[in-house]
Every structure is written in C-alpha cells, then in structure tokens.
Amino acid sequence: MILTKSALGISFWDNRVDLLYLKRSFGKTTVVNSLSVPFVYGMKMEEFEMGVSDFVKANRLQRIMPYVALPRRDVMLLNIELPVKVEENLSEVIGYELDNYTPFSADTAYFDFQNLGHTLDGSKVRILLVAIEKSRLKYYHDILKGVGLEPISMEVSSTAIARIIPSDSLTGGKNIVLYIGANICEISFHNEKNMEYSRDFDRPHPKVSSGKEQIADAILKEYGRISPLIVGEHEIGEIKKIIVLGDGTSDEEFLKKISDATGKEAVRVETLKDIDIKDSSGIQFQMAALGCGLRGFNENIAAMNLLPVKVNGDKSSRVLRLAAIILFIFLVSLWGGGVVLRIKKETNTLSHIKEKIMLMERQAIALEKLKKEAIVMEERLPQLNNFSKRRVLFLAVLKELTDVIPSDTYLTMLKYHDNEIEIVGRSASAVTLLSLLEASPVFKDVEFSATVKRKEVVGGRGPIPFIGEGVYLENFSIKAKLESL
Numbered sequence: 342m343i344l345t346k347s348a349l350g351i352s353f354w355d356n357r358v359d360l361l362y363l364k365r366s367f368g369k370t371t372v373v374n375s376l377s378v379p380f381v382y383g384m385k386m387e388e389f390e391m392g393v394s395d396f397v398k399a400n401r402l403q404r405i406m407p408y409v410a411l412p413r414r415d416v417m418l419l420n421i422e423l424p425v426k427v428e429e430n431l432s433e434v435i436g437y438e439l440d441n442y443t444p445f446s447a448d449t450a451y452f453d454f455q456n457l458g459h460t461l462d463g464s465k466v467r468i469l470l471v472a473i474e475k476s477r478l479k480y481y482h483d484i485l486k487g488v489g490l491e492p493i494s495m496e497v498s499s500t501a502i503a504r505i506i507p508s509d510s511l512t513g514g515k516n517i518v519l520y521i522g523a524n525i526c527e528i529s530f531h532n533e534k535n536m537e538y539s540r541d542f543d544r545p546h547p548k549v550s551s552g553k554e555q556i557a558d559a560i561l562k563e564y565g566r567i568s569p570l571i572v573g574e575h576e577i578g579e580i581k582k583i584i585v586l587g588d589g590t591s592d593e594e595f596l597k598k599i600s601d602a603t604g605k606e607a608v609r610v611e612t613l614k615d616i617d618i619k620d621s622s623g624i625q626f627q628m629a630a631l632g633c634g635l636r637g638f639n640e641n642i643a644a645m646n647l648l649p650v651k652v653n654g655d656k657s658s659r660v661l662r663l664a665a666i667i668l669f670i671f672l673v674s675l676w677g678g679g680v681v682l683r684i685k686k687e688t689n690t691l692s693h694i695k696e697k698i699m700l701m702e703r704q705a706i707a708l709e710k711l712k713k714e715a716i717v718m719e720e721r722l723p724q725l726n727n728f729s730k731r732r733v734l735f736l737a738v739l740k741e742l743t744d745v746i747p748s749d750t751y752l753t754m755l756k757y758h759d760n761e762i763e764i765v766g767r768s769a770s771a772v773t774l775l776s777l778l779e780a781s782p783v784f785k786d787v788e789f790s791a792t793v794k795r796k797e798v799v800g801g802r803g804p805i806p807f808i809g810e811g812v813y814l815e816n817f818s819i820k821a822k823l824e825s826l
Contacts, residue, residue, distance in 0.1 A: 350410075354629075357379055358380040410496055425466055471647065506584060511533060582606040583607045586625075760823050785824050
C-alpha cells in the first residue's frame with residue numbers, strides 16, 4: 342500500500358490553463374501548489390514553456406502523468422441511440438458510423454463514449470458520445486509533452502467539474518450542475534452519477550451593480566435553450582435540483598432567482614471540505630483542474646478518455662513498468678530485511694561468543710595464576726621435604742648422641758650442617774668417646790677436628806657440673822658424617 346500519492350490536474354480554457362499539484366497521504370488530500378497562466382489555442386510552444394516550465398521544474402512534476410480536461414467547446418458531445426443487438430460491439434459500431442453523427446471520420450477524430458443504459462422500451466442503447474478532431478487533441482498533447490508532461494488521460498471539462506461534487510449530492514435522481522467560471526459557464530445534466538449532456542456558454546461581464554442579475558439572466562436563457570433537448574427520456578419534471586458551483590456570485594439572492602425561474606431548487610454544495618488548500622485564492626475558477634487531479638486518486642467510470650489507443654498502450658506499459666519496479670523494490674526489501682535479520686542474528690551470536698571468550702580469558706588468567714603458584718609450591722616442596730627430613734634426622738642424631746655419649750662427657754656445642762655434625766666438649770676420655778661414635782650405626786668418618794687438650798676441671802662453671810677437686814677432663818672437638826637413615 343502506497344501511503345503517499347501525487348497527482349497533477351490540468352484544465353485548458355479559452356483564455357488560460359490551470360495546473361493543480363495534489364498529494365494524498367493517509368486519506369487526506371492537499372493542494373500543494375497551483376498555477377494559472379494565459380493561454381490561447383495555437384499558442385507557440387516557446388510561449389507555453391515560458392509560463393509553465395518553471396512550475397513543473399520547481400515541483401518536480403516531470404515524472405507525474407497528468408490528468409487533463411479540455412474545453413467543452415473543443416469537444417463534440419452527442420446523445421445517440423443504437424440497437425441493443427450491437428451493445429457488445431459498441432466501439433466498433435460507433436467508429437464505423439462516426440461520420441454519420443459528427444463531421445469527422447474515424448481517421449480524423451478520436452472518440453470515446455459512455456453507455457447510459459437502455460431506452461424505456463428496452464430496444465435501444467443510449468450512448469453519450471464525445472469526439473474531438475485529432476489535430477486539436479494532438480496540439481494539447483504535444484504542448485504538454487514539450488514541458489516534460491505526458492498526459493495519462495484527456496476528458497471534457499464537464500466530467501472533471503462534476504468529480505468535485507460529493508457523491509451523495511448526485512444520487513437520488515436527476516440533477517443539473519451549473520458551473521460559473523471566470524469567462525465560461527457550463528450546464529450539465531446528470532442521472533445519478535452519470536453525466537448525460539453538457540453545454541457551455543460565455544459568461545457576461547457586466548458592471549458590478551447589475552452583475553448577479555445579468556449572469557442569472559444569461560444562465561436562464563441558456564437553460565431555456567437546452568430544455569427542449571432533454572424532453573422525453575429526461576423530463577424537466579424529473580429534475581430534482583440545480584447544483585451551483587464556481588464563482589462567489591452564487592449567494593442566496595442569486596440562488597433564489599434561479600430557483601424561481603426554473604421551478605427547481607438551486608443549492609450550493611460543500612466541495613472542498615475534505616481538501617486542504619494552502620492557497621485558496623482563485624480555487625473556484627480551477628474546479629476542472631481539481632477534478633482532474635482527484636481522478637488521479639480515484640478512477641471514475643463516468644470520465645471518458647479521448648487519448649488515442651497508442652497513448653493508452655504507453656500508459657499500460659508504464660503501469661507495468663511501475664508495477665515491475667515496485668515488485669523489484671519489494672523483493673529487494675524482503676532480501677534486505679532477511680540480510681538485516683541475518684546480520685542481527687550473527688551479531689548477537691558474535692556478542693555471545695565474545696562474552697564467552699572474555700569469561701574464558703578471565704578463567705585462563707586465574708588458571709595461569711594458579712599454575713604459577715603451583716610452580717612456586719613445587720619449587721618449595723623439595724626444600725620443605727628436605728627440611729622435614731633434616732628435622733627427622735636431627736632428632737635421630739640427638740637421640741643417638743644421648744644414647745652413645747657416656748656420663749663423664751659433657752657437650753658445650755653441637756653443630757649440624759649438610760649431613761655432618763661437629764661436637765665440642767669435655768670428656769674423661771676423648772679417645773673412648775671417638776670409639777663409641779665410630780661404633781654407632783648413625784655416624785661415619787668420625788675424627789677429631791682439633792687437638793685434644795687435657796685440663797683440670799674447675800667445677801660449677803657453665804654446663805659442666807662440679808665433680809670434685811683435682812679432676813682432669815680432655816677438651817675435644819669431633820666431627821662426623823651421618824649415615825643414610
């Protein structure tokens with residue numbers, strides 16, 4: 342669904358051309374910009390470009406295919422009746438019989454028609470035929486193409502004007518639509534939503550003091566001329582009301598005069614209530630262009646298209662190309678959406694992996710720290726084991742010395758280092774002590790580490806107790822190595 346849509350409506354008149362640029366977004370229609378410039382049929386391309394090109398470029402309208410309304414007096418509009426049996430081949434029959442109804446042949450004119458239904462007796466088909474000379478339509482087509490605009494539809498101004506009327510105002514029977522333009526007035530007859538006939542005439546431009554009255558008189562005069570044309574299938578008595586559009590002269594006094602003279606209720610309808618108009622000045626004279634623009638949003642079966650088949654074929658091909666482009670964009674969007682979702686999924690997975698990696702890195706750091714501590718402990722373990730062994734060995738040495746050393750021997754010092762001991766002290770017989778140590782299974786390589794000296798004991802000093810007067814002890818220093826325990 343396209344949320345915003347643009348449309349360009351163009352209406353040609355005898356003395357000017359109107360362009361209305363519209364947008365519809367979320368159901369709201371806005372007149373974005375408008376232009377009215379002088380125009381006469383036969384104007385040179387260069388003159389037309391001078392007035393219109395800047396508007397087209399400023400609003401970037403080159404890619405918008407406009408809906409166009411042609412002046413009513415440039416188009417021949419007829420009511421004809423054909424046998425019911427040709428209803429399925431109306432286009433071929435009308436093309437073949439065109440020169441019987443119009444001054445043109447199928448080779449010199451473009452035409453379109455609308456089926457208005459059967460006659461009261463059901464024997465014939467009522468047709469509203471509209472035709473235009475090929476050279477005239479080609480002029481309008483080419484002059485627009487010269488400023489970069491390729492029309493998608495060309496209709497008569499009467500059907501474009503009727504499109505701005507709320508649909509409920511045209512239901513419930515037959516009605517007349519009276520449009521009062523700047524220089525042209527149009528009267529059209531409608532049966533429900535279908536236009537059955539229209540006619541245009543010049544609007545008088547009297548002095549202001551008598552303007553309304555003279556305009557009303559001109560309208561009533563034209564109404565009187567048309568009335569005989571709608572007797573029979575379109576009895577005057579069946580007309581419900583006259584809907585007045587256009588110039589602001591349609592005040593209550595003006596409407597009353599129309600009502601009194603025709604015997605029909607003349608009413609105004611609110612045509613712009615759902616349209617946002619940024620600049621409303623002159624919009625009452627641009628109703629045909631507005632109706633064309635609205636056709637860009639809502640195709641109307643009552644609007645006939647005078648463009649030749651070739652142009653309509655171009656329209657179809659453009660529509661197909663546009664549909665292909667939209668489909669391509671849609672597929673690319675789907676693919677892009679899938680890629681985005683995949684990227685998002687991969688991104689989430691990558692983030693999850695990164696979180697796991699960070700957790701593992703923290704665990705690895707902690708593990709590395711534990712490994713270093715383990716290495717330190719492993720390095721210290723031999724020392725601890727050695728210390729433990731040395732402690733056990735030292736205790737064994739102390740026990741052995743306690744058992745071996747006789748009571749007449751006193752130790753003053755004990756050294757223990759690198760599996761070797763050294764004892765210093767006094768003994769009654771240092772040689773006897775040496776022999777005892779050599780006989781011990783704990784010691785080996787027992788020898789004196791210093792000269793043995795005999796000396797009288799002075800008792801009661803240091804670790805040596807008093808043992809009597811005149812007693813001599815030998816000072817000794819013995820070292821020995823330890824056997825493996």
